[in-house]
Amino acid sequence: MRLLLESHYSVNIVGTSTDITEAMSKVIDAEPDILFIDIEMPTMSGLQFCSMIHNEVRPDMKVVFYTAHNKYLIDAIRRQAFDFLLKPATEQELSKIMARYYENKLASMNAVTQRDTGTPPIILVVNAINEHQPLTLNDIGYFRYNQERKLWEVVCCDGQTQILRRRSTADIILNYSPSLVQIHKRFIVNIERIKKIQESRCILDAPLSHINELKISKNYRHSLMQAFYNL
Template identity: 40%
Template sequence: MENRIDTVIVDDDNPSIRLLADRLKAYPDVRVVATAGNGEEGWNTVLRYKPDLLFLDVELSDTSGLEFLSSLDRHIDWDMKVVFYTSYEKYLLPALRLQAFDYLLKPVSDSELSLIMDRYYLLRDESRRMVVPPSIPSPSPMQSILITTITNDKLIVRAENIGFFKYDSERKLWKVILNNLQHFILKHQTTADTILNYAPEFIQIHKSYIININYLYMISENSCTLLPPFNKVSELRVSKVYKKKLLDRFYDL
């Protein structure tokens, strides 16, 4: 299969391997070609199968995933994306600094995995970077805004390239999702008010979600649907507190 995504999982916890492999069955073109239970086995497995996608546990029995990737990096002569996954948030910054493709917390969340896979598909297929089909009007141009990430990186992003913001209540952090489905975790001091002040097109629909009103396509009971590429995002709930204001803004478009 031309578009098959060969995937390797390196983790010393068999139940976690089985759970992740089961979640990946939702993606027909993903094939888990091999798994490994420690760093030494993982090293040989990765070099043998040369996977497109590697899910790497941070804490292995004989090494750390961070050390594993650092030592393996110079031997990788093909395009492989690495997703660190672990139960511990403390490894987030080191993983990002190693330029990991993404970071996934255990237990695996279907919605978080979906964001990672959607982002992978877009990066793999450059032709899919056409975000809004010609039949759908593009959002009106907006100003650029400065965003600071959790690693203190400064990003200048056009507001029209932002689909929505999501609050992670466990980490107590906001995340921004762009229209190429990249997502960045924002600095700790970022609040909902901070985000709403970025641009007038951002409107809060739930304590955990702020959307770009220009991408809003439909409001149905307690959820909303956005225009592509966010049309498959099904988690955007609308709470009663924000629904009236959302409807008023929507009807004014």
């Protein structure tokens, strides 16, 4: 587990332990962002361990349980575990957890930043080859559902297209910002980039003014027009 984590996104390991008392002390002192803990340990379970330190650690510390048996999954969920790993842990499964962690952390940071400064949120693109790229609303022209790959992608103002991770949905994208409006089951546009609405089509401003695929569905026209006139 340590070797996997150390090679993953430059994670800083603040401590490891196989002794319960030492582990409690290390977790309380180090205040880690994420605690990876085995459920089955010699003197107590990982679930009991987390109950004992609950009032001594930061409330936003994430806990990832790992075990050879999925029978503990329900208990882990009830203890509000951030995630769950089955042994032997693989790089692929750990990658999913870390990507989810960074997305969760970014969403929390965005909420604070928007509340305190009004700054536009950062949208984290996690693409098909597991690269992470932060985008702001100013970088984005529109989102498009790729029917062949069955996933969403973002078309940037510089003309590049980035593939979003497979679990990205229209609802997740729309929650990034009120400026993102769905115009069709396949298209979500950055309304701040719309130059004009021409019959049943959105025309974006430069450098995406040549794009002619942004058709407006009847089901979404009313909400689009309402958002457009509220600009």
